[in-house]
Amino acid sequence: MPPSKVSVLGNAILFLSALTGAQESEIPTFEHHSPPAYPPPIGTGDGFPEWSEAYSKAQAVVAQMTIAEKVNLTSGVGWEGEQCVGNTGGVPRLGIRGLCLQDSPLGIRFGQYSSAFPAGVTIAATWDDDLAYARGFAMGVEHRGKGVDVQLGPVSGPLGLFPEGGRNWEGGGSDPYLSGIGLASAVRGIQDAGVIACAKHFIANEQEHYRQRGENAIAINESISSNVDDRTMHEVYAWPFADAVKAGVGSIMCSYNQAMPGDQNFYSANSYWASNLTGAVINGSVPIWRLDDMATRIMASFYKVGLDKDRVEVNLDSWSTDVYGYRHYFAQEGYGLINGNVDVRGNHATLIREIAAKGTVILKNVANALPLQKPRQIAVFGSDATDNPRGPNGCPDRACADGTVAMGWGSGTANFPYLISPLSALQNKAIADNTVIQWVVDDYATGHMKQTATQATVCLVFVKAQAGEGFVGVDGNQGDRKNLTLWSNGEEVISTVAANCNNTIVTIHSPGPVTLEEWIEHPNVTAVVYAGLPGQESGNSIVDVLYGLVEPGRLPFTIAKNAKDYGVSLMYEPDNTYAPQQDLGGLLIDHRYFDKHNIEPRFEFGFGLSYTTWKYHKIVVRKTNAGPYVPSSGRTPAAKTTKVTESAESLLFPAGFTKVRFYNYPWFNSTSDVKRDGENGPSDAYDPNGTATRPAGGAPGGNPGLYDILYEVNVTLSNTGKRNGEEVVQLYISQGESDDPVRVLRGFRRVSVNAGKSTTVTFTLTRRDISRWDTTTQNWVVSPAEKMVFVGRSSRDLPLVAKLNGGKKSIGYSKNKPGRQGHGMKTFM
Ligand SMILES: *[C@@H]1O[C@H](CO)[C@@H](O)[C@H](O)[C@H]1NC(C)=O
Ligand SMILES: *[C@@H]1O[C@H](CO)[C@@H](O)[C@H](O)[C@H]1NC(C)=O
Ligand SMILES: *[C@@H]1O[C@H](CO)[C@@H](O)[C@H](O)[C@H]1NC(C)=O
Ligand SMILES: *[C@@H]1O[C@H](CO)[C@@H](O)[C@H](O)[C@H]1NC(C)=O
Ligand SMILES: *[C@@H]1O[C@H](CO)[C@@H](O)[C@H](O)[C@H]1NC(C)=O
Ligand SMILES: *[C@@H]1O[C@H](CO)[C@@H](O)[C@H](O)[C@H]1NC(C)=O
Ligand SMILES: *[C@@H]1O[C@H](CO)[C@@H](O)[C@H](O)[C@H]1NC(C)=O
Ligand SMILES: *[C@@H]1O[C@H](CO)[C@@H](O)[C@H](O)[C@H]1NC(C)=O
Ligand SMILES: *[C@@H]1O[C@H](CO)[C@@H](O)[C@H](O)[C@H]1NC(C)=O
Ligand SMILES: *[C@@H]1O[C@H](CO)[C@@H](O)[C@H](O)[C@H]1NC(C)=O
Numbered sequence: 001m002p003p004s005k006v007s008v009l010g011n012a013i014l015f016l017s018a019l020t021g022a023q024e025s026e027i028p029t030f031e032h033h034s035p036p037a038y039p040p041p042i043g044t045g046d047g048f049p050e051w052s053e054a055y056s057k058a059q060a061v062v063a064q065m066t067i068a069e070k071v072n073l074t075s076g077v078g079w080e081g082e083q084c085v086g087n088t089g090g091v092p093r094l095g096i097r098g099l100c101l102q103d104s105p106l107g108i109r110f111g112q113y114s115s116a117f118p119a120g121v122t123i124a125a126t127w128d129d130d131l132a133y134a135r136g137f138a139m140g141v142e143h144r145g146k147g148v149d150v151q152l153g154p155v156s157g158p159l160g161l162f163p164e165g166g167r168n169w170e171g172g173g174s175d176p177y178l179s180g181i182g183l184a185s186a187v188r189g190i191q192d193a194g195v196i197a198c199a200k201h202f203i204a205n206e207q208e209h210y211r212q213r214g215e216n217a218i219a220i221n222e223s224i225s226s227n228v229d230d231r232t233m234h235e236v237y238a239w240p241f242a243d244a245v246k247a248g249v250g251s252i253m254c255s256y257n258q259a260m261p262g263d264q265n266f267y268s269a270n271s272y273w274a275s276n277l278t279g280a281v282i283n284g285s286v287p288i289w290r291l292d293d294m295a296t297r298i299m300a301s302f303y304k305v306g307l308d309k310d311r312v313e314v315n316l317d318s319w320s321t322d323v324y325g326y327r328h329y330f331a332q333e334g335y336g337l338i339n340g341n342v343d344v345r346g347n348h349a350t351l352i353r354e355i356a357a358k359g360t361v362i363l364k365n366v367a368n369a370l371p372l373q374k375p376r377q378i379a380v381f382g383s384d385a386t387d388n389p390r391g392p393n394g395c396p397d398r399a400c401a402d403g404t405v406a407m408g409w410g411s412g413t414a415n416f417p418y419l420i421s422p423l424s425a426l427q428n429k430a431i432a433d434n435t436v437i438q439w440v441v442d443d444y445a446t447g448h449m450k451q452t453a454t455q456a457t458v459c460l461v462f463v464k465a466q467a468g469e470g471f472v473g474v475d476g477n478q479g480d481r482k483n484l485t486l487w488s489n490g491e492e493v494i495s496t497v498a499a500n501c502n503n504t505i506v507t508i509h510s511p512g513p514v515t516l517e518e519w520i521e522h523p524n525v526t527a528v529v530y531a532g533l534p535g536q537e538s539g540n541s542i543v544d545v546l547y548g549l550v551e552p553g554r555l556p557f558t559i560a561k562n563a564k565d566y567g568v569s570l571m572y573e574p575d576n577t578y579a580p581q582q583d584l585g586g587l588l589i590d591h592r593y594f595d596k597h598n599i600e601p602r603f604e605f606g607f608g609l610s611y612t613t614w615k616y617h618k619i620v621v622r623k624t625n626a627g628p629y630v631p632s633s634g635r636t637p638a639a640k641t642t643k644v645t646e647s648a649e650s651l652l653f654p655a656g657f658t659k660v661r662f663y664n665y666p667w668f669n670s671t672s673d674v675k676r677d678g679e680n681g682p683s684d685a686y687d688p689n690g691t692a693t694r695p696a697g698g699a700p701g702g703n704p705g706l707y708d709i710l711y712e713v714n715v716t717l718s719n720t721g722k723r724n725g726e727e728v729v730q731l732y733i734s735q736g737e738s739d740d741p742v743r744v745l746r747g748f749r750r751v752s753v754n755a756g757k758s759t760t761v762t763f764t765l766t767r768r769d770i771s772r773w774d775t776t777t778q779n780w781v782v783s784p785a786e787k788m789v790f791v792g793r794s795s796r797d798l799p800l801v802a803k804l805n806g807g808k809k810s811i812g813y814s815k816n817k818p819g820r821q822g823h824g825m826k827t828f829m
Contacts, residue, residue: 165206
């Protein structure tokens with residue numbers, strides 16, 4: 001029987017113990033554990049056209065490598081050992097320098113002359129996969145121009161189960177389907193630009209508290225365990241990663257408890273990899289084919305994105321802004337040119353502005369408050385409208401909420417090349433329109449606010465919240481937000497202005513939902529705009545939306561009336577101090593929870609107002625002639641069981657080699673360190689005969705049959721207003737069984753339609769889209785229950801409904817006894 005619960009921490013411990021020989025008996029056992037599964041299949045391009053050429057080249061080059069060279073490729077050199085945030089060893093003999101892995105998902109962390117793109121949450125709010133691709137491509141171009149080989153993004157973990165989750169904003173919205181499309185588009189964009197993308201953080205990485213040892217005031221021995229049932233793992237958390245793999249992603253970062261660059265701890269100058277991996281191969285506890293596979297997979301991704309052609313030398317430095325300095329920063333060695341300061345921004349500002357505007361969501365708009373039309377006098381309120389007095393990069397890792405908030409904090413950041421504040425863009429617009437503009441940007445100067453508000457024709461209030469990575473705390477928010485209310489006196493700023501100005505328009509910059517109940521229904525609050533985390537063009541993009549120059553976006557999460565309505569609790573206090581156990585619950589993330597429990601949100605997932613009006617009419621469903629679903633079978637290639645033949649001497653530091661201090665090398669100091677006694681030892685854990693292909697597997701992204709198109713759905717949409725506009729047409733389906741979510745998102749399209757015109761929008765539904773994960777057969781199945789398709793403008797405004805063909809009434813899939821689940825009742829379509 002498959003395990004009913006999968007513990008991510010359990011996997012991590014077991015994997016490390018396999019590598020290091022740690023004693024498992026020291027580790028207390030917890031309720032949820034998954035057994036280790038050996039071996040990982042051998043990576044191969046056979047049968048996968050998109051990978052075959054890359055694998056052929058990789059196999060050819062790895063065949064020429066020594067053990068130490070292969071180990072080098074897999075091993076981080078140590079924190080601050082080279083110029084990027086992560087650096088592996090290279091193979092100088094074959095002219096291959098080590099890989100440069102650089103943060104972040106929204107631009108180049110520590111970059112100079114590079115762009116600060118809108119955050120994941122804002123690109124998600126555009127619901128536009130062409131823009132998601134364009135953003136990925138532009139970021140890829142910038143990384144490539146700096147010599148980066150692996151961009152450490154995009155993000156789909158956290159997925160956003162907890163609205164307070166500190167890093168949700170790096171990801172693509174609190175829905176697996178939406179997030180998966182965004183992840184795949186970004187992967188294609190980044191990799192088409194010649195850089196390996198890194199889908200992260202795999203998996204179930206939903207909160208910052210206790211993600212790492214030693215970061216919270218309360219000592220814990222091990223990182224938090226995210227406990228997820230098998231069905232939820234497949235249908236929710238792994239779903240977007242399957243999209244990324246299908247899109248050809250070249251790397252995945254596992255979540256992410258300790259030690260990214262390869263050292264055991266920052267500055268520890270030792271490693272589980274490097275010479276320890278050499279040692280484990282020599283003594284047989286890691287078979288040599290496993291090492292070959294590690295190196296081959298790395299080189300396959302290298303060739304797939306074209307890093308063998310015109311590879312750019314690393315010309316950025318993460319640890320110093322000086323032009324000349326130490327290439328090995330921690331060792332203070334290797335003085336030379338470290339920052340080439342190549343300007344890689346191109347014309348990306350235009351794209352950044354477009355994304356930020358199209359990802360801004362209008363939540364309320366009464367009395368024709370928006371769009372603004374040359375108002376006579378504008379008054380602007382709130383520190384979120386203005387500059388951080390210390391400058392756009394004045395807070396290290398952007399860990400503050402001073403001035404306007406345009407990205408979250410932590411490693412998922414980039415340096416701003418400039419930051420247009422809302423106030424400066426509004427002033428430019430006001431001057432052009434002959435509008436008078438005044439402001440009060442001290443959040444506590446309520447007396448001045450009153451005075452200023454009474455004079456204005458329109459009052460623009462800017463409020464904010466902020467969140468980030470757990471290694472820095474801001475105002476008591478240790479990464480994760482401690483509440484869902486506004487920061488910097490936001491509620492009082494709004495109420496003060498609204499009491500004195502009958503046309504108060506509120507703009508919110510925040511990493512996710514904030515509660516609006518205190519003031520949303522105030523009669524003088526005529527418009528509310530959620531502007532996400534827009535990046536460097538913040539002010540210009542908000543002007544574009546407020547003045548109606550660009551059509552806005554839609555919410556990529558639910559805004560609840562009360563924080564408790566989400567039905568989940570981030571763990572702020574550990575349930576135990578060995579390894580906190582966080583149960584991530586089931587399938588009902590975000591809007592699915594509200595739908596199942598009939599909770600009325602303030603603004604539902606997918607909601608957002610348009611500047612024009614839309615009519616949905618006519619839905620047509622056509623079943624295609626897809627063939628049957630064939631479970632995958634067979635075995636992955638057998639491992640080549642080669643013996644270690646290299647002499648002890650060949651594994652030593654070469655004579656005369658000058659070591660960089662604190663650096664992790666693949667070599668030993670002396671032949672007495674080369675221990676072969678474990679040879680043919682504990683390798684029984686591995687099956688050299690290849691891995692049985694899982695029925696649901698067999699190709700990148702899963703069984704190819706999952707992507708067969710089973711239905712085509714056409715809807716007609718008319719722009720019934722007087723303006724040209726853009727609508728986000730959303731398709732949801734109900735799968736019909738009582739243990740299914742009420743509806744799941746399975747399609748969306750952002751379309752542009754001129755005033756008075758109509759268009760047909762075509763969606764396709766794949767087998768995967770209508771399947772559920774069957775824990776007994778470990779495969780996807782289409783349940784027999786009647787399935788409905790819904791199309792409309794949000795998760796709760798779905799005017800078009802149709803049956804998918806062939807459905808029967810639900811016969812209670814979930815009521816079967818465990819172990820006999822679905823027996824005799826499911827169809828493998
Ligand atoms: C490992 O990588 C380091 C850094 O690139 C390099 O100095 C060393 O020569 C490499 N070792 C081998 C075996 O290629
Ligand atoms: C947990 O950490 C504490 C404090 O460092 C230590 O005393 C204890 O032995 C650890 N427990 C385990 C099981 O490692
Ligand atoms: C090898 O791993 C062990 C156990 O974690 C560690 O103590 C040692 O420092 C590592 N050696 C090197 C050279 O990194
Ligand atoms: C093999 O070498 C590794 C790395 O030095 C070590 O952790 C492990 O205990 C060794 N295993 C055996 C069976 O000698
Ligand atoms: C919520 O957190 C913010 C930021 O730390 C703080 O300014 C605000 O006062 C908190 N709200 C409440 C109701 O405590
Ligand atoms: C709305 O604003 C006007 C000033 O324009 C003010 O007189 C009135 O009291 C405000 N209404 C509320 C409910 O605060
Ligand atoms: C606000 O009050 C002014 C002056 O009384 C009036 O002209 C205007 O229409 C009001 N605006 C709104 C949005 O109610
Ligand atoms: C859906 O629309 C497309 C494009 O207009 C058309 O080719 C297709 O035949 C339509 N399908 C159905 C089922 O109406
Ligand atoms: C080699 O010797 C240095 C200095 O004693 C030590 O720090 C390092 O861990 C040794 N490396 C290995 C692989 O044993
Ligand atoms: C691998 O296959 C060979 C030949 O069929 C068989 O003798 C051997 O037992 C298999 N090894 C394992 C670990 O299953």
